[in-house]
Amino acid sequence: MSAGNLLVIQGGGPTPVFNTSLVSIVEEGLKQSRIGKILGARSGMKGLSSGDIVNLTSSAHADLASIANSPGAALGSSRFKPTDEDLERCVQHLKDLEIRYLIFMGGNGTMRGAQAFGQFCDNAHFEVQIIGVPKTIDNDIAATDRCPGFGSAARFVAQSTLDLSMDLRSLPQPVSIFETLGRDVGWLAASATLARRRPDDAPQLVYIPEIPFSTSAFLADLDAVVSRLGCALVVVSEGIVDAGGTPVFEQIIASRTGTPNRPLIGGVAQYLSGVVAEQLGIRCRSEKPGLIGRSSMAHVSEQDRSDGAIVGREGVRALMAGATNKMVTLLPLSAQAANACDLVQLSTPASFSRRIPDHWLIKGADTVTQDFVEYVRPIVGQLSHYNSFL
Structure with a gap:
């Protein structure tokens, strides 16, 4: 895929390391020559539907460090369920903003939403790469050894x-x-x-x-x-x-x-x-x-903080490698010397809870x-x- 902008969407309940993943995405995205601007949708898909978008590229380094160590969801989150009309507006905003890369951060519900939106974009003949980055305190996302936020x-x-x-x-x-x-x-x-x-x-x-x-x-x-x-x-x-x-x-x-x-x-x-x-x-x-x-x-766990950063970074790298409709997963700690992460189809975490x-x-x-x-x-x-x- 050609160069373009990256949009980040946070969905579902916050965690203590939700923003750690967000900042990791921004930091890794700034290193990639094929990524122009790094943008964020406020309040998840609700913000994308309404065009409430913030430019993360211009965030000062000091601000990013502070955000990374803050609880909640810096972009705001939601459990918004878009209608077809909402999705049409989302696609139009992606086109207007020259978005070519999308990262959905969230749990099972967010991954289901990402999968459904990817299908909607395909049906609309709009080409966009989508990667899921897991987070939940419940630890119930299938196919990943653990979920950032749980620890x-x-x-x-x-x-x-x-x-x-x-x-x-x-x-x-x-x-x-x-x-x-x-x-x-x-x-x-x-x-x-x-x-x-x-x-x-x-x-x-x-x-x-x-x-x-x-x-x-x-x-x-x-x-x-x-x-x-x-x-x-x-x-x-x-x-x-x-x-x-x-x-x-x-x-x-x-x-x-x-x-x-x-x-x-x-x-x-x-x-x-x-x-x-x-x-x-x-x-x-x-x-x-x-x-x-x-x-x-x-009570932040250091392993949890590390995991939050890893999945954010690897989400961007997966996009740059051409992956789409996938979610980043964490491998068991015993296997991290070989490879900390893997990718699975979005349909896996979208289909059931662990x-x-x-x-x-x-x-x-x-x-x-x-x-x-x-x-x-x-x-x-x-x-x-x-x-x-x-």
Whole structure:
């Protein structure tokens, strides 16, 4: 493809290293002679549809360094679902701006959108190269070993579990239920197990969407832990479901300003704390950090920061190599000496979400195997463990 301009689109929920990838794209793009301007669409596809475009080429180096170490999405993000009319306007803006290269940064939904837009461009006989750059705190993108954003959010969960357990032991509060993000998968909640060094360490109980939740089993397990230890720290994913696939808790009234067909979830920890108090007569608190878990720069994982930069850089290089309709993937850390990244068809991450594999699951209080812990430990990085109580 001939020389042209590059446009970057950020989509979906932000992460602590979302902007690390963005800046890496800009820095690598500035090195490529076939790339003219580097542009960004504000608020994702919504911005491209409306023509709300910012020139990233002129960003000062100092500004880029600051942006790279900022949470959120510097360009703004959205879960905008464009109509055909919106897509027609998008194509026209690409033509007007002489865009020849497109990078979509996001999760499964963004990759589905990138694939669909690529098909729309083909049908419109508009030639453009499209590359996907993965990001999500959920770690549920298929075909990549890990997702930039997950390591930092998982480090927040694991460290917060450790810290909360120290508070719990200091002034014994019988039960605390800590709720993590995770609509469909339990990678984040299960990462709390990194806090354990001894069998009775917190979290004593962990519940994730991959394993059906039973209220009666939960109450029996919790009662046993409290009887034995005097207190318990429980970690639950916001998306846990029962054996029939029904959410354990969901809000009665979905947010009217939210994304269509994507009701606002969360609150299962508070709900379960009420169940515990009523059924077991035990004092129980609930903790719901919510979006703080994906915006805390104090908990950024160094591996995660590195991964964010790698996928951004490799996305640009893939475009320059002539690739299109592909997504950059990270290879397992053990294989990085040979090659850190690979490319897969956009249809792969667009088709399904990756759950924790069955061979890493244990039905019961332990939840995940040691193999899961060994997988996630280098991604999360070092935690601050504390000395025993006097």
